[in-house]
Amino acid sequence: MSVVIDYDKCKGPECAECVNTCPVEVFEIQGNKVVVARESDCTLCMVCVDVCPTNAITVKED
Numbered sequence: 001m002s003v004v005i006d007y008d009k010c011k012g013p014e015c016a017e018c019v020n021t022c023p024v025e026v027f028e029i030q031g032n033k034v035v036v037a038r039e040s041d042c043t044l045c046m047v048c049v050d051v052c053p054t055n056a057i058t059v060k061e062d
């Protein structure tokens, strides 16, 4: 699968909704950015897509 953050839309660590809600901790804060740290752990649950306030996340099954 692929989990991609569009940084033109992401509000960064002051949002962090995806970091706080992904049940398998795919996202993490690194410095002033939220990054996809464990893409291969994604279960395609789509919770992050639902909670992201700016529609910055794209999750695709390959």
Ligand code: SF4
Residues within 6 Å of the ligand: 005, 009, 010, 011, 012, 013, 015, 016, 017, 018, 019, 034, 051, 052, 053, 054, 055, 056, 057
């Ligand atoms: S939920 Fe969306 S806007 Fe918020 S940190 Fe994650 S990708 Fe960025």
Ligand code: SF4
Residues within 6 Å of the ligand: 003, 021, 022, 023, 024, 025, 026, 027, 041, 042, 043, 044, 045, 046, 047, 048, 049, 059
């Ligand atoms: S789809 Fe689910 S498991 Fe995958 S990154 Fe988003 S919240 Fe995490």
